[in-house]
Amino acid sequence: MMEETRTRTAQGLTTLPTETVHAIVNPVAGSGRPARAWPAVRRRLESLGLRVEEVHTTEPGAGIALARQLVERGARELLVIGGDGTVNEVVNGCVDAQGQPIGPVTITIVPCGTGRDFPRLFGIVRPEQAVDLLRYGQRCRVDIGAIRFRACDGSSRQRYFVNMADIGLGAETAAWVSQSTKQLGGFLAYLVGAMRTILRHRPAELTIEIEGTTVFRGPALMVALANGRFHAGGMRIAPMASVTDGKLEVFALRHVSRFALLGSLLPAVYRGTHLGHPAVEHWTARRVAVRSVEPVRIETDGEVVGTTDIEAWVAPKALSLRVPRGACDGSA
Numbered sequence: 001m002m003e004e005t006r007t008r009t010a011q012g013l014t015t016l017p018t019e020t021v022h023a024i025v026n027p028v029a030g031s032g033r034p035a036r037a038w039p040a041v042r043r044r045l046e047s048l049g050l051r052v053e054e055v056h057t058t059e060p061g062a063g064i065a066l067a068r069q070l071v072e073r074g075a076r077e078l079l080v081i082g083g084d085g086t087v088n089e090v091v092n093g094c095v096d097a098q099g100q101p102i103g104p105v106t107i108t109i110v111p112c113g114t115g116r117d118f119p120r121l122f123g124i125v126r127p128e129q130a131v132d133l134l135r136y137g138q139r140c141r142v143d144i145g146a147i148r149f150r151a152c153d154g155s156s157r158q159r160y161f162v163n164m165a166d167i168g169l170g171a172e173t174a175a176w177v178s179q180s181t182k183q184l185g186g187f188l189a190y191l192v193g194a195m196r197t198i199l200r201h202r203p204a205e206l207t208i209e210i211e212g213t214t215v216f217r218g219p220a221l222m223v224a225l226a227n228g229r230f231h232a233g234g235m236r237i238a239p240m241a242s243v244t245d246g247k248l249e250v251f252a253l254r255h256v257s258r259f260a261l262l263g264s265l266l267p268a269v270y271r272g273t274h275l276g277h278p279a280v281e282h283w284t285a286r287r288v289a290v291r292s293v294e295p296v297r298i299e300t301d302g303e304v305v306g307t308t309d310i311e312a313w314v315a316p317k318a319l320s321l322r323v324p325r326g327a328c329d330g331s332a
């Protein structure tokens with residue numbers, strides 16, 4: 001038994017944690033889904049003998065400081081009860097400015113958000129899965145993206161993203177979804193948001209540099225920087241993306257008519273068949289810069305954080321995540 005435990009630990013396979021599990025709950029994620037789903041999961045964990053302590057986020061951004069305080073006080077197991085925005089905040093609290101974890105902490109996601117694109121990569125789609133993740137899951141180190149951008153007050157800021165950062169059309173959609181239609185549920189909320197944004201959005205003059213070389217200059221509707229494969233409630237925007245390859249997939253959408261966007265590109269991106277369309281450019285990069293003549297909105301993991309210009313890069317293996325066995329590369 002001891003031998004088995006040693007082997008499982010060496011492979012990153014875990015048994016029930018012996019230390020206290022600290023739950024960070026965003027009560028407003030997924031239009032209040034945590035209140036419906038989390039209490040039963042907590043009761044089940046406690047019935048298995050786990051000690052669970054719970055804190056709630058009280059405002060946007062609060063998850064960063066909560067996670068940082070918990071890890072600095074010695075927390076080793078964090079449960080994140082919320083959506084991708086909450087996971088984003090917790091990860092930003094757990095990683096320092098150099099892309100290093102501030103402590104030996106592992107994050108387990110209890111998916112309760114609207115889009116839930118990040119946990120979907122690992123096949124984590126139901127809140128109840130947290131119980132099996134803690135019992136039989138596997139600890140994996142995965143990449144996160146880092147982005148330097150212009151904040152609303154004009155200062156230069158750095159932030160991490162776990163799944164996707166995007167400039168232009170996607171950020172406008174995220175801004176609208178976060179203020180209006182979340183109760184529709186992930187897929188529908190983002191579909192309605194994307195259609196509405198497409199009808200209003202104008203292209204911007206952008207320059208894209210990959211590893212210091214200019215690869216694109218001209219009008220574009222959107223640039224997406226993908227660590228994970230899914231976006232906006234299930235769009236298969238980056239079918240080739242891997243969270244363990246140390247790289248970002250970069251997409252630019254050239255200026256095309258609204259008719260082409262709504263009629264062919266939007267349906268294609270849900271199927272992952274948009275690559276090869278003449279309006280879609282794609283590069284793989286360790287470092288990317290996007291500059292614009294006028295400021296263009298950006299979002300990270302579904303929340304608008306600022307505007308261009310941006311620089312982005314990968315913080316390899318900066319996040320320790322508990323996932324189902326065999327799902328480390330996020331291709332579930």
Ligand SMILES: Nc1ncnc2c1ncn2[C@@H]1O[C@H](COP(=O)(O)OP(=O)(O)OP(=O)(O)O)[C@@H](O)[C@H]1O
Pocket residue numbers: 026027028029030031057058059060061062082083084085086087089112113114115116117182301302303
């Ligand atoms: N108490 C709170 N009141 C208001 N907003 C909050 C509170 N706590 C956290 N937030 C904010 O709620 C926002 C949405 O959270 P989150 O992204 O986790 O859910 P979601 O948008 O429903 O899911 P997804 O990102 O998966 O689509 C985040 O920007 C977060 O900063």
